[in-house]
Amino acid sequence: MTASESLDPVPVIDKDGVRLTVEEAVATVTLTLPAKRNAQSPALWRALAEAGASLPGSVRVVVVRGEGISFSAGLDRQAFTSEGFEGEPSFPDLARLGDADLDATIAGYQSAFTWLRQNDVLSVAAVQGHAIGAGFQLALACDLRVAADDAQFAMRETSLGIVPDLAGTHPLVNLVGYARALEICVTGRFVHADEAERIGLANLTVPRAELDEAVSDLTSALLAAPREAVIETKALLRGASTRTYADQRAAERAAQARRLRDLAGLGD
Template sequence: MTSDNVESGTAVPTSEVGVRYDLDGPVATVTLCRPEVLNAQTPAMWAELANISRKLPGDVRVVIVRGEGRAFSAGLDLSVARGDGDSSLGRLAHLSPSECADRIAGFQSAFTWLRNPSIVTIAAVHGHAIGAGFQLALNCDMRILAEDAKFSMAEVTLGLVPDLGGTKRLAELVGPSRALEICLTGRRIAADEADRIGLATAVVADLPGAVADLAAAVVSADQGAVAEIKALLAGASLRSYQEQDRAEREAQTRRLRDLLGAGE
């Protein structure tokens, strides 16, 4: 990474780890850039994703996540997972339970920052989004799919469970029964089905154009209102109707006071 003081409109190099981000005013674009292996993910990429979350300027309001080449991400790089590095599956298996869980928590941090209430995150998905790729998209607030997009939660084919922050969002979007079926079968979910069952925010013919238009719409909206709306909706499933009504009242009171300057 370069210095924290990054000029707007510049690409930010990230050495050879396979991730970069570009800044265009309040919009940051994070790109997985290992197209030769369909953006298969490694622990080094996860470390860089987490690092990007700490490097983003405070005025960034929208983060777009995309993949370079023919796919969003083919998931975990099995050559690394089956190797003998510190983060290989074999090494993780020989850690103590608490050490293994701590290591996985570090991996999760590469994904979970995308749920930060101060930003709106958009996954621009084309081609395959498998396993870790699917979970990366699930951690984003919205998923805009090209017509060739395909999701798969393939961890079960390795005898593993999804562990990168995707299971709660998946169950919220499609319900626990369908989420169980998706995770147990590891089957491919085409864009039209993803749209029908609620995994896709939209399926579009022009992915870059649609994502750019959505990002522009978010940026044009009042920043305080966007943050309050995101928080209201994120917590809605955990609240009763009465609790949600109260949360709405409290959020609106804050907006009115901020907009009209009351209490200063």
């Protein structure tokens, strides 16, 4: 290797089907179980949560991707067996927990997804192949989604007698509206890439061979604006749906005051 050739970044985390690498302002979270189409498990969720907790303060954009032909085919079917995963509670075990313990357990699972929405980073899902159930919810956890033309999204939980509980229902309704979200969840049907872009699930759809390049271009564009302005803008937009018109205008004024004072060197 010559001096001009760059080395692959050393993983910050590489375990339980999750690899986190960081290159300056960009972190990449990769699901690394291609033989299982990146099926998810509680161990993988803990690794995802650890990845979020391990981000250096320099990171501004997080790209989430999956190795192989699929982004993530959802929850590993082993979860539906009576044995479940070794060392993990099975579904019957979960059902026997008290209310507080069951709530805390599911909240722990959700923490694998919720950090991708925090205001100080922008998150991008690079979706190819299947994004089913937990895989769909991982894509929904991200701020933006770039889909390859072979991408297929489906929410299969209701068809299996359970519900989507990995923090995906809120962004899904915000993106496509209540009626369409209900239809997608209850039917469990596939939403193909062209429809995903048309209804707002995907920000962009590209040929599979161009997915990496498209994500790289988007990442560069996201890094162009000053970081503090991006953080304030994301916070404004995330809160807009829960504020009244008057409250949103007040939030805009307060955010702009902070930005003007900061630019003038008068911030805290």
